[in-house]
Amino acid sequence: xxxxxxxxxxxxxxxxxxxxxxxRSPTFRRTRSLTGIPLLWAxxxxxxxxxxxxxxxxxxxxxxxxSWDGVSASAPWVGLDNFKEIVNDPSARDALWHTLELTAAFxxxxxxxxxxxxxxxxxxVKSRNWLRAALxxxxxxxxxxVSYVWQYIFAFTGPLNSLFGTLGLSSWQHDWLGDPDWAIxxxxxxxxxxxxxxxxxxxxxxxxxxxxxxxxxAAVDGASTAFRLRRVTLPLLAPxxxxxxxxxxxxxxxxxxQVVGLTEGGPGGATETLATQVYKQGFVQGRFGYSAAFAxxxxxLVAIVSLTQIAVLRRREARL
Amino acid sequence: MSMNRVSLRGAIAAVFTxxxxxxxxxxxxxxxxxxxxxxxxxxxxxAATNETAETxxxxxxxxxxxxxxxxxxxxxxxxxxxxxxxxxxxxxEAHVDAQYGSPANYYQVLTTQVQGGNAxxxxxxxxGIGQPxxxxxxAEAGKVADLSASPWASEVPQPAxxxxxxxxxxxxxxxxxxxxxxxxxxxEYKNLGIEIPKTWGQFLQQCGQIHAAxxxxxxxxxxNYMNAIIPAGSTVYAKDPEWNxxxxxxxxxxxxxxxxxxxxxMITEMKEAECFQPGVEGATIDAAIQLMGSEGALGLxxxxxxxGAIVAAGVKEVGSFPLPGKTAAETRPINAYSDxxxxxxxxxxxxxxxxxxxxxxxxxxxxxxxELAGTISIQAAAKGELPESLEAYAPYYEExxxxxxxxxxxxxxxxxxxxxxxxxxxxxxxxxAKGVLEKADAAWGK
Numbered sequence: 001x002x003x004x005x006x007x008x009x010x011x012x013x014x015x016x017x018x019x020x021x022x023x024r025s026p027t028f029r030r031t032r033s034l035t036g037i038p039l040l041w042a043x044x045x046x047x048x049x050x051x052x053x054x055x056x057x058x059x060x061x062x063x064x065x066x067s068w069d070g071v072s073a074s075a076p077w078v079g080l081d082n083f084k085e086i087v088n089d090p091s092a093r094d095a096l097w098h099t100l101e102l103t104a105a106f107x108x109x110x111x112x113x114x115x116x117x118x119x120x121x122x123x124x125v126k127s128r129n130w131l132r133a134a135l136x137x138x139x140x141x142x143x144x145x146v147s148y149v150w151q152y153i154f155a156f157t158g159p160l161n162s163l164f165g166t167l168g169l170s171s172w173q174h175d176w177l178g179d180p181d182w183a184i185x186x187x188x189x190x191x192x193x194x195x196x197x198x199x200x201x202x203x204x205x206x207x208x209x210x211x212x213x214x215x216x217x218a219a220v221d222g223a224s225t226a227f228r229l230r231r232v233t234l235p236l237l238a239p240x241x242x243x244x245x246x247x248x249x250x251x252x253x254x255x256x257x258q259v260v261g262l263t264e265g266g267p268g269g270a271t272e273t274l275a276t277q278v279y280k281q282g283f284v285q286g287r288f289g290y291s292a293a294f295a296x297x298x299x300x301l302v303a304i305v306s307l308t309q310i311a312v313l314r315r316r317e318a319r320l
Numbered sequence: 321m322s323m324n325r326v327s328l329r330g331a332i333a334a335v336f337t338x339x340x341x342x343x344x345x346x347x348x349x350x351x352x353x354x355x356x357x358x359x360x361x362x363x364x365x366x367a368a369t370n371e372t373a374e375t376x377x378x379x380x381x382x383x384x385x386x387x388x389x390x391x392x393x394x395x396x397x398x399x400x401x402x403x404x405x406x407x408x409x410x411x412x413e414a415h416v417d418a419q420y421g422s423p424a425n426y427y428q429v430l431t432t433q434v435q436g437g438n439a440x441x442x443x444x445x446x447x448g449i450g451q452p453x454x455x456x457x458x459a460e461a462g463k464v465a466d467l468s469a470s471p472w473a474s475e476v477p478q479p480a481x482x483x484x485x486x487x488x489x490x491x492x493x494x495x496x497x498x499x500x501x502x503x504x505x506x507x508e509y510k511n512l513g514i515e516i517p518k519t520w521g522q523f524l525q526q527c528g529q530i531h532a533a534x535x536x537x538x539x540x541x542x543x544n545y546m547n548a549i550i551p552a553g554s555t556v557y558a559k560d561p562e563w564n565x566x567x568x569x570x571x572x573x574x575x576x577x578x579x580x581x582x583x584x585x586m587i588t589e590m591k592e593a594e595c596f597q598p599g600v601e602g603a604t605i606d607a608a609i610q611l612m613g614s615e616g617a618l619g620l621x622x623x624x625x626x627x628g629a630i631v632a633a634g635v636k637e638v639g640s641f642p643l644p645g646k647t648a649a650e651t652r653p654i655n656a657y658s659d660x661x662x663x664x665x666x667x668x669x670x671x672x673x674x675x676x677x678x679x680x681x682x683x684x685x686x687x688x689x690x691e692l693a694g695t696i697s698i699q700a701a702a703k704g705e706l707p708e709s710l711e712a713y714a715p716y717y718e719e720x721x722x723x724x725x726x727x728x729x730x731x732x733x734x735x736x737x738x739x740x741x742x743x744x745x746x747x748x749x750x751x752x753a754k755g756v757l758e759k760a761d762a763a764w765g766k
Contacts, residue, residue, distance in 0.1 A: 070452055071431070071434060071453065071458060071461045155602070155603075155607060156603070175599045178602025178603070178744075179602075180748050180750050264424075267542060284428065285732065286457075286732070
């Protein structure tokens with residue numbers, strides 16, 4: 001056994017591991033890592049992903065160019081007619097607008113609130129572990145179940161309005177889910193409540209990775225808390241911010257359970273989103289081809305927005 | 321030696337991996353071929369499909385045998401459960417495994433199951449073409465069994481023929497007839513000393529009286545097409561019984577029909593007369609039933625089979641009455657033959673499933689089922705025998721001043737959905753009658 005060879009090369013045996021040998025070549029090592037056993041072990045997972053995601057996606061995308069009703073054996077080809085109808089349909093444009101405004105508000109609020117929780121619970125607070133668990137608990141509860149509970153809370157005769165009445169705040173009582181101006185913001189409240197714990201966990205993980213010494217050094221140099229947050233903590237949180245903002249953007253764009261549970265897209269279509277349109281056009285009105293067109297547009301929107309966002313945030317990380 | 325051990329490990333891993341992938345691919349191929357064979361059936365092949373369908377059930381000395389899966393609507397659960405018990409008592413070897421879905425998402429559940437090749441043996445659906453899973457579209461797609469040979473086939477009422485027959489073949493059992501009107505808490509009306517209104521003016525007036533007593537005349541549901549359909553019986557179809565055919569031929573429109581404008585303006589009139597409870601805009605059907613149960617509201621715009629749910633909510637004395645027109649003479653209640661049961665064409669227990677439908681269609685059982693559900697059996701309606709809770713409709717049935725439920729013959733469900741959303745838009749002030757009806761026209765056939 002050569003004392004200068006590596007254990008791997010010893011395993012491979014004999015003269016193979018000597019300096020200058022083919023086995024020491026980086027190209028040979030790269031090639032070995034990409035082929036052979038590891039690829040075979042990955043094959044079942046890849047096959048499942050291809051079958052259940054990409055093939056299914058392809059089949060769904062094909063239906064977007066047909067007028068399939070979900071029941072008939074045949075799916076007549078209609079080309080781009082579904083997409084033309086979406087472009088010309090005011091309710092479809094409204095659904096797109098509601099999706100974008102809800103997503104924008106959700107991403108900003110849930111990340112600001114999650115970061116605030118993370119900063120507050122990162123160190124020193126004695127009950128921080130219990131508080132972290134309590135704030136994370138809504139994340140793990142079924143969204144549709146939570147939505148039906150909150151529907152009861154927000155109902156005109158529900159506990160929220162009753163509480164306002166009890167506290168002498170009758171002027172605050174409102175038809176939260178039946179008012180077209182308020183309904184979408186009521187959904188936003190539920191979304192932020194449910195997912196603030198998730199963003200908190202992202203930022204907590206990021207904060208754990210920042211050396212305390214950096215913050216202490218800045219404090220010793222006389223930097224204020226706000227300055228240290230702006231110039232030390234936030235820049236070093238860039239990777240966590242990228243992940244959190246990207247994921248919450250995706251959640252927001254495809255929000256469905258909370259809308260269906262609280263308002264079913266009403267009142268009067270005031271909270272319809274692209275995802276609820278996919279559901280209604282397909283399963284309520286039996287226009288599966290039209291529904292698939294909506295789904296394709298939603299998929300493209302999520303892909304474009306999230307990939308653009310990740311690219312911008314990554315470039316920002318690199319600059320920092 | 322080491323190299324040989326690695327090669328052997330690699331070979332074992334490769335064999336295992338390919339075996340696993342092969343198993344997965346063969347499973348996918350098996351399920352896709354079975355689903356494509358289901359999708360490939362057409363109405364012309366329905367008879368052949370029925371003949372070749374495998375059945376594991378059989379008739380026994382004491383009746384049929386086997387277990388059938390049934391999917392029904394939650395509001396009908398109490399009535400249907402009672403009849404299932406009677407069927408199982410008469411057929412000890414047979415069992416009905418029934419599940420019930422909320423009206424809010426029933427058709428979505430049924431569509432998914434039918435599409436997935438996993439349709440229940442027996443399922444609730446509607447006659448006509450109004451829903452993607454109504455009898456006619458399902459029959460044309462070869463998804464429901466031919467019931468033409470059933471002993472009750474000749475009893476399907478003539479007005480309901482277009483809802484249940486396709487190419488002269490019968491594909492569903494109409495469960496009952498049910499009038500659409502207002503289901504009242506009659507006991508509380510008596511306590512308040514208020515009479516059931518017979519004209520629209522009286523109706524609006526009693527809304528104010530009941531509001532003054534701290535209650536609401538109606539437990540409103542914001543996004544509910546019944547808010548538009550029920551008044552339309554008097555305002556549209558009483559004056560133009562052929563409106564559906566004319567709309568299909570594009571000779572009339574929703575927005576251009578004064579009767580439809582009048583029907584939707586009645587929603588505004590009810591709101592202004594404080595007929596509805598506060599927060600009606602966002603109210604759901606569950607909240608409305610709950611409000612009836614707590615006697616916060618004394619009426620519900622609904623088909624008569626809502627009686628079962630309202631009684632279950634705790635209201636003791638209940639009855640359904642027509643929603644009055646401008647005058648008593650102009651009042652026309654709507655009568656629905658829509659509620660049906662169908663047998664899946666791919667049922668493996670078709671004999672038992674059909675036997676269950678035959679059992680329900682027998683006059684005594686049909687009458688019992690209708691009484692429990694708050695409706696009228698087909699046979700009883702033909703004889704003019706109405707249950708006590710529906711006696712108010714007797715003159716209309718006797719004189720045939722009844723309108724068949726219109727949406728059963730509307731192309732697609734788009735217009736109905738537009739009227740449901742539009743009802744809510746009118747209540748919130750987002751839209752007016754004309755705007756809602758223009759949306760209904762735009763959604764026709766979709």
